[in-house]
Amino acid sequence: MSFIIRRLAFYLVAAWVAITLNFFIPRAMPGNPVESVIAKYPNLTPSAEKSLALMLGGLLAKGSLWSQYVTYLGHVFTFNFGPDIAQFPTPVTTMIGQALPWTLVLVGVATIISFFVGTTLGILAGWRHGGWLDRSLPALMFLQAVPYFFLALVLVEVLGIELHWLPVGQGYNGATTSPGWHWAFIGSAVQHAILPALTIVLTSIAGWMLQMRNVMITTIGEDYVVAAQAKGLSSRRVIYTYAARNALLPQLQAFGLALGFVVSGALVMEIVFAYPGIGLLLLNAVSSDDFPLMQAIFLVITFAILIANLIIDFVIVFFDPRVRAREVAR
């Protein structure tokens, strides 16, 4: 249990760093972001200007740096990110709240599928090191080197436009249905999610496979696998319960670390598909100099990844008895 607590403490430190970065970056930038925003959007109310100043610093900010920081921290903890600039006066949190579920579901499901399939293939490839599955890796690695969005473009072109198999763009068919918990919407949403999900899976599967295969090869060389074979256990038992169970641990750790990359790629890909997720929101925010939104999204993404990492830590503790023991013994 204390393992989890230590990890939690670590994530809190990381979150604090992210928040602090968020606070200082606009203040460290050359030029005056606040002025440029005000110049671009003359219709802002004074309270909006105040919250903007709090977020970005600059000449309009009241109070010392420290007091601004403290107030800022308070705002973050209460999820008060202020009103949006480009779509004034919609609060930032509302906009994020609309976009986040799309990204979470798409990226979450696709990543998990990709991890499972890739890891399983990696187990088989490592077991039959040198076999046909193993030798198909370079081809898959090529797929992985292709930028997410490029593959997205190709898939859109081939499957969407040329073959008309799948819909292109948007999260659902706005003309025929509207959001809500009914089949027409869910069906449409799923249809629209297939291409983006396919992109994510295709580009990341090789990575998981290669990683697992390498760990499997090392694990198979361990004495306990030889011992398991000497015991005359079935191949299935040896591969899964003796080799793969142990190889899974470094794989899970790698998963935690790779989450950041996965999410990053998915964000960019959302533009190509005009998928109404948080990536599209972020990039629109950037092009319209919508700083409060940009900062809020960065924080939300970071927090989401930290939480996901914590969940993975739970899974690791579940699978590795040594971790549990190491901490108990302290």
Add this chain to the structure above:
Amino acid sequence: MTAVAGVWRNLPLKAKVGAVLFGVFVLAAIIGPQVAPYDPSYANPDPSLLMAHPSAQHLLGTTQTGQDVLSQLLVGIRLTIELALLVGVIAGILSVAVGVTSAFLGGVWDEFLSLVSNVFLVIPALPLLILLLGYLSGKGQLPTIIVLSVLGWPWGARVIRAQTLTIRNRDFVAAARESGEKSWRIITLDIIPNEISLIAANFVNTVLYAIGASVALAFVGLTDLNSWSLGTILYWAESQQALSLGAWWWFVPPGLAVALIGTSLVLLNTGIDELGSPRLRASRGAAKIAGHRIWATDPTPVLAQLTAGRNRVGAFVHSFSRESLLDETPAGGELR
């Protein structure tokens, strides 16, 4: 020189292919701009040459505004590779410095540096990059390089620190310390030479990451749009709807170039991995004995049986079956 030749011989085929492929792109980067037929920014006003298919004059066709795609590609390769290599070197030096120092010094310094590395590892890089560049837009390549380097070193630092810790505890280092060798001498003469393959693999990884990140950033329009990197070409292609207008020659070549550069680096890295990890290497060449493929988990082969021959076609076909993938039953019948 013989050391290099020795290394080359030991690389698996995959890695050699990767190295050669990457070499081709480096060559293109060096001579590309000289060889480019046109100025990539030159917009030919001739209406028949707008979004034109590849032709003798424009081997890769033209863009919406009449610019030559091939020239853009050649200049783009140089810019992208330059940037990636630069980031690789800077981040590489940083990660080696931090990794080795924190492992060597230990104690509070180690804890602190490790904490910093881990924090930057877990904070997602691309959103942070987007945030930073969002404020800095239009300020040239330098911010991109700096930002990528600053975010790129933690990964390598972690790996190198782990390896340095292992080496540091080995006897020959302890002996050197006992005999009073200066720390920096120990580091440069004992520790670093033992980590060369790790440092090389780390460098390749960083370059890979830099390419991916810079292309992605350029694609969303966050880097300097006045300079022609591969990502910028893609940006313009996307914003001008090259895809739906059918102008495949505009966006396929740069995308393909990125993919090929990336693949070559990944292949190269597999080779370096195998060089550095004896187990991977040992099991690589070991799979074929007396002309038969032997899996690592098969019973020890007996020469008399192998030379008795097996039905080759049967074995090949059988290797696709689920049994063969999971079980030990050999193809073509019993090993009698």
Add this chain to the structure above:
Amino acid sequence: MSPILDISDLSVVYRTTGGDVRAVEKVNLTLSPGEVVGLCGESGSGKSTLAYGATRLLRPPALVTSGNVRYSGRRLTHGGHPVDLLAMSHRELHEMRWREVAIVFQSAMNALNPVLRVQDQLLDAVTAHLRLPRHEAREKAASLLDLVGISRNRLRSYPHELSGGMRQRVMIAMALAADPEVVIMDEPTTALDVVVQRDILAQIVELKERLDFAILFITHDLSLLLELADRIAVMYAGRLLETGTAHDIMREPAHPYTRGLLNSFPSLRGARRELAGIPGSPPDLRDPGPGCPFIPRCKHAIDACSDVDMSLAPWGAPVIGDPASVTHLTACPIVTPQVSQEGVLS
């Protein structure tokens, strides 16, 4: 009594890009039912390769290049003639493993699956070979722990929660799960401290008496074998140099290498003498050179040693009328009982 395990002319190589490493070269070794045979040699001598090669557990690039390993256990042969392990199919090997020949590995920490409980690992061994209903299988697994004197509430422990000695005993218990005829023990006590070693060895002896299995005991520690083994085989650079009863070896070691080994540890009784190691190191097994591999380190080597064919020949006088009764064999041609008695050899 006919041997239960008859290894004849076994050669194992490791096929590397730099050539074949001759890890085991034409070794003959027999194991009779209920007998303890000690296999002694320094690291790299090929003793483990011999054992794992014979049971076909070596990984690529290992290759068995010659020989037979004939096993005569009743369950497999049903009273018929012995089966050759080297000629078995995968399926047949599967049946043989653990039920006929079980192995106790060197380092129990490495040989036990770190993420499985002791109970599950024991159950694996039990259910793989015995058709028992679930609760009987569990009872059998628990009774295995009783065999080695470990409390049953250790069943739910993980390997890292046990002490070194306990882990080794779990390994031994596991090896006995399917009631094997032969147990190969690969340096089972090397990683343990002396006191625990004693306990484990006593345990092994007791179990052997009770359950009647043969043991092939591999170690570098000759002193251990002198007490434990019925017969001892000395290996060096992939070849057998000498075999004989423990008594023979201890009283009149024939081969200079064996003498060197005996001289390298002190004995409790007898005069104090200077301990001597054996200077030098084993040869490169890719090309060990002609004749006896011990030549570079042997004080008594003569030119004729390079022509020796390394087959084991009897040493000492046979019982009159029964030439086959000499059990003490050696590959060294220049050593004769007379030479030894004259004290020429130190």
